[in-house]
Amino acid sequence: xxxxxxxxxxxxxxxxxxxxxxxxxxxxxxxxxxxxxxxxxxxxxxxxxxxxxxxxxxxxxxxxxxxxxxxxxxxxxxxxxxxxxxxxxxxxxxxxxxxxx
Amino acid sequence: xxxxxxxxxxxxxxxxxxxxxxxxxxxxxxxxxxxxxxxxxxxxxxxxxxxxxxxxxxxxxxxxxxxxxxxxxxxxxxxxxxxxxxxxxxxxxxxxxxxxxxxxxxxxxxxxxxxxxxxxxxxxxxxxxxxxxxxxxxxxxxxxxxxxxxxxxxxxxxxxxxxxxxxxxxxxxxxxxxxxxxxxxxxxxxxxxxxxxxxxxxxxxxxxxxxxxxxxxxxxxxxxxxxxxxxxxxxxxxxxxxxxxxxxxxxxxxxxxxxxxxxxxxxxxxxxxxxxxxxxxxxxxxxxxxxxxxxxxxxxxxxxxxxxxxxxxxxxxxxxxxxxxxxxxxxxxxxxxxxxxxxxxxxxxxxxxxxxxxxxxxxxxxxxxxxxxxxxxxxxxxxxxxxxxxxxxxxxxxxxxxxxxxxxxxxxxxxxxxxxxxxxxxxxxxxxxxxxxxxxxxxxxxxxxxxxxxxxxxxxxx
Numbered sequence: 001x002x003x004x005x006x007x008x009x010x011x012x013x014x015x016x017x018x019x020x021x022x023x024x025x026x027x028x029x030x031x032x033x034x035x036x037x038x039x040x041x042x043x044x045x046x047x048x049x050x051x052x053x054x055x056x057x058x059x060x061x062x063x064x065x066x067x068x069x070x071x072x073x074x075x076x077x078x079x080x081x082x083x084x085x086x087x088x089x090x091x092x093x094x095x096x097x098x099x100x101x
Numbered sequence: 102x103x104x105x106x107x108x109x110x111x112x113x114x115x116x117x118x119x120x121x122x123x124x125x126x127x128x129x130x131x132x133x134x135x136x137x138x139x140x141x142x143x144x145x146x147x148x149x150x151x152x153x154x155x156x157x158x159x160x161x162x163x164x165x166x167x168x169x170x171x172x173x174x175x176x177x178x179x180x181x182x183x184x185x186x187x188x189x190x191x192x193x194x195x196x197x198x199x200x201x202x203x204x205x206x207x208x209x210x211x212x213x214x215x216x217x218x219x220x221x222x223x224x225x226x227x228x229x230x231x232x233x234x235x236x237x238x239x240x241x242x243x244x245x246x247x248x249x250x251x252x253x254x255x256x257x258x259x260x261x262x263x264x265x266x267x268x269x270x271x272x273x274x275x276x277x278x279x280x281x282x283x284x285x286x287x288x289x290x291x292x293x294x295x296x297x298x299x300x301x302x303x304x305x306x307x308x309x310x311x312x313x314x315x316x317x318x319x320x321x322x323x324x325x326x327x328x329x330x331x332x333x334x335x336x337x338x339x340x341x342x343x344x345x346x347x348x349x350x351x352x353x354x355x356x357x358x359x360x361x362x363x364x365x366x367x368x369x370x371x372x373x374x375x376x377x378x379x380x381x382x383x384x385x386x387x388x389x390x391x392x393x394x395x396x397x398x399x400x401x402x403x404x405x406x407x408x409x410x411x412x413x414x415x416x417x418x419x420x421x422x423x424x425x426x427x428x429x430x431x432x433x434x435x436x437x438x439x440x441x442x443x444x445x446x447x448x449x450x451x452x453x454x455x456x457x458x459x460x461x462x463x464x465x466x467x468x469x470x471x472x473x474x475x476x477x478x479x480x481x482x483x484x485x486x487x488x489x490x491x492x493x494x495x496x497x498x499x500x501x502x503x504x505x506x507x508x509x510x511x512x513x514x515x516x517x518x519x520x521x522x523x524x525x526x527x528x529x530x531x532x533x534x535x536x537x538x539x540x541x542x543x544x545x546x547x548x549x550x551x552x553x554x555x556x557x558x559x560x561x562x563x
Contacts, residue, residue, distance in 0.1 A: 006232055006336065006356065007248040010273045015151060032151030037246045044336040045231045051483045055335050057231035059480070059519070061238035062142060063135055064219050064366075066514035066549065067480065077551065082185075084137070084148055 005041040018087040036080035047093045105208040106131045111215035113141020115405025117173040118420030119213045124179045133183045143413045147245045190545035191372040204554040211400045213423045216407035220360035221522045223469045227329030232337030232356045236262045239358030249275040251356020257281035259462040260362040268309040278354045283465045285323035295456030363410045368543045379536035386540040393426045469526030479520045481513020499528045500539040516543045
C-alpha cells in the first residue's frame with residue numbers, strides 16, 4: 001500500500017481489510033492496526049498540540065508519553081498507540097475537529 | 102476482607118519468568134500488564150490478527166522469545182492474568198487498577214515489580230515534530246504493527262538499540278539513510294576488554310555493525326545532533342548534525358528514531374514509598390534492594406529492567422530470582438543454593454553491561470546539560486530549556502520538585518517519564534552531582550484515568 005502517510009507498511013502476509021473513518025473520511029486499514037497506525041498510514045500528523053499550532057504524531061508508541069490521545073465519535077478519549085482500530089470505527093482527531101468545525 | 106494475593110506487575114521477560122517460577126511451586130499469582138499481550142517491549146507480540154513468524158518478529162532471539170511465550174501461555178489456567186490493565190495507584194498493600202474500563206482494587210501479600218524501562222531522551226531542536234520517535238517506538242512500529250516510522254529514516258543517539266533497530270529496519274526493506282552515534286569509536290576501544298566478556302551479545306553487536314557497513318549505510322561515530330528539520334508540511338524532512346570533525350552534515354529523511362540508552366520505570370515503586378538511592382552507574386534514582394532483589398518494604402521484590410538496566414537475558418534471571426526469593430521467604434529454604442547461583446550469574450553479567458552502557462555508549466551528559474535554550478524539554482507542557490533555567494536562576498532552586506511546582510515541568514500527562522532525564526541534566530547545569538536536583542516525585546493517577554471508571558463505585562474484588 002503506498003500513501004502519503006508518516007508510517008510505511010512493510011509487505012506481510014494477507015490480513016483482513018477493514019474500514020474506519022478519520023474525521024469523517026473513510027479509510028481502508030487492516031485488522032490488528034492500532035488507531036495510530038490507521039491514521040498515520042494516511043497522513044503525517046495525528047493531532048494539533050494543545051498550546052500552539054504545532055502538530056504531533058505520538059512519540060513512544062508504548063503508552064508512556066501520552067502524546068497520541070484522540071477521540072472516538074462519542075467523545076471518549078483513547079490512546080491511539082495502544083488501541084486497536086475496529087471495523088466501522090469513527091475517530092476524531094483534534095486537528096480534524098478544529099478544521100471541520 | 103479480600104484475600105491478599107501474590108501480584109506480579111509486568112508481563113515482560115522478568116514478569117513472565119517470575120510467574121512460571123511461582124506456578125511451579127503451586128502458587129496462583131495475579132499478573133497485571135498494560136499491554137494487550139505478554140512479552141514486554143522486547144518480546145512484544147502483535148495482535149492475533151497481525152501475527153507473524155517468530156523469526157520475522159524477533160530475529161536472533163526467536164527461539165528465546167518462543168520459549169518464553171509458550172511457557173507463559175501454558176500456565177494461563179494457573180494465573181489470574183490482567184492484560185490491558187493500568188495500575189494507576191498504589192497505597193499501603195493495595196493497588197488500584199483500571200481493567201475493562203472499571204476501577205478495581207487488589208490487596209497484595211507479596212509484590213514483584215517488573216515494570217521495565219523506556220528510552221532515555223535528550224531533546225534536540227525539532228524532536229516534537231511528526232516523524233520523530235524514540236528508538237523503542239521505531240522498533241515497536243516494526244515489530245507489532247509491521248510499519249516503519251517513515252519511508253526513509255535516520256537513527257541517532259547511542260546504545261546497542263541504535264544498531265539493532267537500524268539493522269531491523271534495513272532488513273525489512275526500509276531505507277536507512279544513516280546511523281549516527283554520539284559515542285566516539287575510541288570509547289568502544291577503551292571498553293573492549295570488558296565488552297569481550299559479553300560473548301553472544303557482543304558478537305551480535307559486531308554483526309549488526311558489519312552488516313550495516315556492508316550495505317553501505319553510513320555509520321558515523323562521535324557526532325553531535327544539531328536539528329531535526331521540518332518540511333513545508335511541518336513534519337520531519339531531515340536531520341542536521343555536526344560530525345566528529347566539526348563539519349555540519351544534513352541527511353534527508355521522513356522519519357527519525359533516537360534514544361540514549363534506557364531508563365528504568367519506577368513510578369509504582371515511588372507510589373509504594375520504597376526507599377530510593379541515586380545510582381551513579383545507572384544515572385537515575387532507583388529503588389534500593391538487598392543482594393537478592395528484596396526491596397525496602399517487606400514482601401516487595403524487584404526484577405527486570407525496572408530495577409536497573411541489565412537487558413532482557415538478565416531480566417529472565419532476576420524474574421526467576423524474585424519468585425524464588427519470595428518462595429524462600431515463605432519457607433522454601435532449600436532454594437538458597439539456586440538463589441545464590443542466580444545472583445552469581447547476574448553479578449558476572451555486570452562488567453559487560455557497565456562497559457556497554459557507561460563506557461562504549463555512555464550517556465552524553467554534556468549534551469543533556471547543554472540543551473539549547475529554545476529547545477522544548479517538556480513536550481506535554483511545551484516548556485523550553487530557557488524556561489527551566491530562568492526559573493532556577495530566579496528562585497535559586499535546583500530541586501526538580503520545586504521547579505515542577507513553579508513551571509509545571511513534568512506535570513503534564515506523561516508525569517515526567519519522557520523529560521525527567523533531560524530536565525535533571527539541565528537543572529544540574531554546572532553542578533557536578535546529578536543527584537543534587539533531588540528525586541522527581543510522581544502522583545496518582547500515574548496515567549490519565551477516565552472519571553467514568555469510578556461512577557459504578559469501587560469493585561473491592563479481584
